[in-house]
Every structure is written in structure tokens, then in C-alpha cells.
Amino acid sequence: MASSSSTLLLFGATGDLAKRMLLPSLYALHEDGLIAEDLRIFGTARSELSDGEYREIAREALEEYLPEDRKDEAKIGSFLGHLQYQPLDASTIEGFDHLAEKLGDISGGLSIFLSTAPFLFEPTIRGLQSAGLAGDNVRIGLEKPLGNDLASSRVINDAVASAFDEDRIFRIDHYLGKETVQNLMALRFANAMFEPLWNAQGIDHVQITVSETVGLEGRHGFYDETGALRDMVQNHMLQLLALIAMEPPADFDSTSVRDEKVKVLRCLRAVGADEMVRGQYASGAVKGEAVKAYAEDLGEPSETETFVALKAHVDNWRWQGVPFYLRTGKRMTERRSEIVIQFKPVPHNIFAQRGGKLxxxxxxxxxxxxxxxxxxxxxxxxxxxRDGVSLREVPLDLSLTQAFSKARRRIAYERLLLDLIDGDPTLFVRRDEVEAQWKWVDAIRNVWSENDMLPKPYGSGSWGPSSAVALTERDGVTWHE
Structure with missing residues (x-):
């Protein structure tokens, strides 16, 4: 286990991610005594701010985004005392010496959280190197987007690898910090009844849905250049698929878990043109409110997809013949992220002659x-x-909220920031995983290009284009709605 860092540096420290997620997460860790009392937290961004001005921005962010029951003026004041700030234009190398001077002694270890535009990765890494902020006791967390295809991802990974060894690079996928995602491994590998059925003999198909009711939410430029496939499928959904499909790892450590995930990603079969659906939301109603079409939200015509449905296959012994149906989209019926494992029916219905339907x-x-x-x-x-046997489907529920009602419910970034500070890479993504994901996604985009596959319109407030329904129904499968 690596030693904990005594200093944390946040790039993009005045941005939306820092205000909504990072600062509240760090405060929660401080409130619960999970980070060291002497941990120094530095923020950096382009804005010219003093330490006091940055602390006031942080206070306002905590006031807006912390739940009411977590607001404690004394603890907030104590947390703000950890914060310092240094202005920096990461596109030029000059300011990095001033940043290093502000940080001072980092012999106790430095963890960097880097959230930046892709074009700034290379100059930022060069700047960190030039200022002596990339040594053996420095680890770096990378927030997406890490490129927009395999080639650009490799450029970024090469730039980071020029200064940091792989075991000091922590690529962030915030879905992996969710408790329920981590519970997926516990469900599979800590319970005797599931693993014997977790294969092509026991499972008919798998569905993964990540649906949103929102539209662009101020991400106009980024989203129109990215689209649903690269925004959601390439990272979050493929990580979920890998966790579902991977072989049991030898141990719950970063090497064993990530070795098994990358094996799955490398076994993904190329998706055929008849196994994919692109969509773009049209006008409609979401939660009873009229909403505009994507092009109206964007302010110009666009061929960017806001919906994707795919039929994927993992070509290995365990999963041969089992389809994995993936769908994600904006302006859909409801906000939902879920995994559905559909088991095969029992081989013989002993209740059939008495009217029992299974x-x-x-x-x-x-x-x-x-x-x-x-x-x-x-x-x-x-x-x-007397008139026959009546059978009914009933749920056996484990509500994590109720079962662990006395435990503090944490947002994903709390766990990921703590693991970055502590140097535990288990819930972070390795380079070979990222490249396997991009290789598969790039092949899908090539099919779109070769077949002139434009997005099909779907009404806002629906579950996507009708062809997404046909994608499953021709296999005798219905989306779980």
C-alpha cells in the first residue's frame, strides 16, 4: 500500500466540477476525519485570486452544494483553513515555478487532480516536470475527457507517461466510485448462489441502461463535439460491462481486478451496422414540461447523437451467445442507471398442467x-x-439505503479522492483498459461513417427511437422499463 500524500493539488479549482463535487467531497472527508489534520489542499486556475478570496468561493460552493444536515460552521471553518490558492495559466510554462514555490515542501508526497481540456494536457505535464512537480513521490489523477479517439488518447497518455510511471497515474471514471458499482463485485464474488449461474448456461442476456432527462445543461460545445457514444459508452458503460463480465480476480487488488477487466474489453466483438442505433432528441415533454429539440438547444443543425443503443457480444467461453444490450440517451422518460441480468428459464415447468405460468x-x-x-x-x-396453481413474480429487495441506513451515504468523488490521496489505484482505469475501450468505440464510429448512419429523431420524454425497440425485440427481448 502506498503512503498517503501530505499535499493535494486541484487543477480547475474554480470550475463547476470543483464546486459541485470536489470541494464538498473533500469537506466530507475532513468532517469524518478520513484525511490527515495536516493535509494541505491547494487550488489552481487562471483566475487571479488570493487565498482568502478562494476560501470565500469554496465557502459559497459548500453552502450551495452541501446537504443541510452536513453543514457545520465550525467544521467548515476548519476545512477552509486547509485551502490555499495559486493562479496559473497552464498553457505557458512560466507560472509553474511560482506554483512550486507556493506548494513548498512536498517531500511528504503530492497528489494532483488534473481536470483540464485535452489540449492542455501536454503543456501541463511539461510545466509540472519543469518545476519539479512530477517526481517519484507525486501521483496524478486524470479526469476525462482523455482524448476523443484512440489516437488522441494515446497522445495524452504518452504525454503523461513521459513524466509519470503507470502506477502513479490514476485515470478517473466516477462511476467506479459509486457504492452500488462496487457492490456488483461483492454480489458476484461474495455470494455462492450467483457465480455458478453467471455464464452462458445461466444467463439469457444482459441490459445496461443509463438514461437522463436533461438536455445540454450548458455543455453545448463539449457535448456537440463528443456525443453520447463517447460521453457515456466509451467509459462508464464499458466499465460496467467489464465488471459484469470479468472472470473472478485472484484478489481484490488493483492488478488482479484490472487484469480481468481488460481481458473482457479485448474480447468485445466488433458491432455490426444492424446492431446499433443512433438517435437525437426532438421536441417533446419531459416530466410534464415542454422541451425543445437538440438543434434548437444547440442553436444550429447538428449530426451529433444524443442516444445510442448497441448489441454487444463478449467473445469468450463464459459469455458465448449472450447479448449485452446497452442504451444511453438524453431527454428520456426518466433518469436511471441500472443493470438487468436476465436469467434463462427453468428447464421444465412442473406446474404447466395446473395452469402455472413461469x-x-x-x-x-x-x-x-x-x-x-x-x-x-x-x-x-x-x-x-382447486382451480389450478397460480404463480406470481415477486421481488426480493435489498435497498442499500435501508440496509445500511446508519452508514453515511457518500458520493463517488469522496471515495476516489481518498484513494488518490492514499495511493490505492483499484478503482481507477489503467491505460490498456482505456485503449481497448477506444478501439471498440472507434470501430463503431467507423461503421457510422461508412454507412452514412445519421441519428434518428426521437421525441423528448420517450425511451429513444423506435429502432432501439426493434434492436431487442427481433431477439424476443424487451427493454426493462
């Missing part, structure tokens, strides 16, 4: 907005059965 078992793992694990099983309706 449904195959289904496991639903909900990541948001609620967090639960629900196993749908068949049970007999109470009664004397």
Missing part, C-alpha cells in the same frame, strides 16, 4: 437515482388451488 428470474441492480438490488423470483399465490 417467468424467468431477473436481477435488477439500480445505481441511480435509487440504489438497490432486486431479484425477481416466482412464488405461489395463497389459496387452495
Amino acid at each position: 417467468l424467468a428470474n431477473r436481477l435488477v441492480i439500480r445505481l441511480q437515482p435509487e440504489e438497490y438490488v432486486r431479484l425477481m423470483v416466482m412464488a405461489k399465490e395463497p389459496g387452495m388451488d
Whole structure:
């Protein structure tokens, strides 16, 4: 286990991510005594601010984004005392010496959280090197986007690798910090009843849905250049698929877990043109409110997809013949992130002659907005059965919120920031994982280009284009809605 850093440096420290997620997460860790009392936290961004002015920005962010029950003036004041600030234009090398001077002694270890535009990765890394801020006791966390295809991702990874060894690079996918995602591994590998069925003999298909009700939310330029495939599928959804499909690791450590994930990603079959759907939201109504079409939100015509549905296959022994259906989109019926494991039916229905109808078992793992694990099983309706046996599907629920009601519910960045400070890379993404993901996604985009596959319109407030329904129904499968 690596030693904990005594200094944390946040790039983009005045941005939206820092205000909404990073500062509240660090405060929560401070409030619960999970970070050292003497941890120094430095913020840097272009804005010319003093330490006091930055602390006031941080105070306002905590006031806006902290839950009411977590606001404690004394603890907030204590936390703000950890914060210092240094202005920096990361596009030029000159300011990095001033940053190093501000940081002072980093012999106790430095952890860097780098959230920046892709074009700034290379100058930022050069600046850190030139100022002596990339030594063996420095580790760096990288927030996406890490490129927009395999080639640009390699450029960024090469730039970072020129200064940092792989074991000091922490690529962030905030989905991996979610408790329910981590519970997916516990569900599989800590319970005897699931693993014997977790294969092509026991599972009919898998569905992964990440749906949003929101539109662009101020991300106009970034989103129109990125689209749903690269924004959601390339990282979050493929990481979920890898966790579902991976072989049992030898141990719960960073090498074992990530070795098994990358094996899955390398086994992904190229997706055919008839196994994919692109969509773009049109006007409609979400939660009873009229909303505009994507082009109207953007202010100009666009061929960017806001919806993707895919039929994926993992070509290995365990999963041969099992389809993985993925879909994600904006302006959909409801906000939902979930995994559905559809088991195969029992081989023989002993109740058939007495009218008993069976449904195959289904496991639903909900990541948001609620967090639960629900196993749908068949049970007999109470009664004397003179007119036949009546069977009904009933849920066996594990609500993580209720089961662990006394435990503090944490947002993903709390866990990821703590692991970055402590030097535990288990929940971060390795370079070979990222490149395997990009290789698969780039092949999909090539099919779109070769087939002139433009996004199909779908009404806002729906579950996407009708062709997404056809994608599953021609296999006799219905999306879990």
C-alpha cells in the first residue's frame, strides 16, 4: 500500500466540477476525519485570486452544494483553513515555478487532480516536470475527457507517461466510485448462489441502461463535439460491462481486478451496422414540461447523437451467445442507471398442467437515482388451488439505503479522492483498459461513417427511437422499463 500524500493539488479549482463535487467531497472527508489534520489542499486556475478570496468561493460552493444536515460552521471553518490558492495559466510554462514555490515542501508526497481540456494536457505535464512537480513521490489523477479517439488518447497518455510511471497515474471514471458499482463485485464474488449461474448456461442476456432527462445543461460545445457514444459508452458503460463480465480476480487488488477487466474489453466483438442505433432528441415533454429539440438547444443543425443503443457480444467461453444490450440517451422518460441480468428459464415447468405460468428470474441492480438490488423470483399465490396453481413474480429487495441506513451515504468523488490521496489505484482505469475501450468505440464510429448512419429523431420524454425497440425485440427481448 502506498503512503498517503501530505499535499493535494486541484487543477480547475474554480470550475463547476470543483464546486459541485470536489470541494464538498473533500469537506466530507475532513468532517469524518478520513484525511490527515495536516493535509494541505491547494487550488489552481487562471483566475487571479488570493487565498482568502478562494476560501470565500469554496465557502459559497459548500453552502450551495452541501446537504443541510452536513453543514457545520465550525467544521467548515476548519476545512477552509486547509485551502490555499495559486493562479496559473497552464498553457505557458512560466507560472509553474511560482506554483512550486507556493506548494513548498512536498517531500511528504503530492497528489494532483488534473481536470483540464485535452489540449492542455501536454503543456501541463511539461510545466509540472519543469518545476519539479512530477517526481517519484507525486501521483496524478486524470479526469476525462482523455482524448476523443484512440489516437488522441494515446497522445495524452504518452504525454503523461513521459513524466509519470503507470502506477502513479490514476485515470478517473466516477462511476467506479459509486457504492452500488462496487457492490456488483461483492454480489458476484461474495455470494455462492450467483457465480455458478453467471455464464452462458445461466444467463439469457444482459441490459445496461443509463438514461437522463436533461438536455445540454450548458455543455453545448463539449457535448456537440463528443456525443453520447463517447460521453457515456466509451467509459462508464464499458466499465460496467467489464465488471459484469470479468472472470473472478485472484484478489481484490488493483492488478488482479484490472487484469480481468481488460481481458473482457479485448474480447468485445466488433458491432455490426444492424446492431446499433443512433438517435437525437426532438421536441417533446419531459416530466410534464415542454422541451425543445437538440438543434434548437444547440442553436444550429447538428449530426451529433444524443442516444445510442448497441448489441454487444463478449467473445469468450463464459459469455458465448449472450447479448449485452446497452442504451444511453438524453431527454428520456426518466433518469436511471441500472443493470438487468436476465436469467434463462427453468428447464421444465412442473406446474404447466395446473395452469402455472413461469417467468424467468431477473436481477435488477439500480445505481441511480435509487440504489438497490432486486431479484425477481416466482412464488405461489395463497389459496387452495382447486382451480389450478397460480404463480406470481415477486421481488426480493435489498435497498442499500435501508440496509445500511446508519452508514453515511457518500458520493463517488469522496471515495476516489481518498484513494488518490492514499495511493490505492483499484478503482481507477489503467491505460490498456482505456485503449481497448477506444478501439471498440472507434470501430463503431467507423461503421457510422461508412454507412452514412445519421441519428434518428426521437421525441423528448420517450425511451429513444423506435429502432432501439426493434434492436431487442427481433431477439424476443424487451427493454426493462
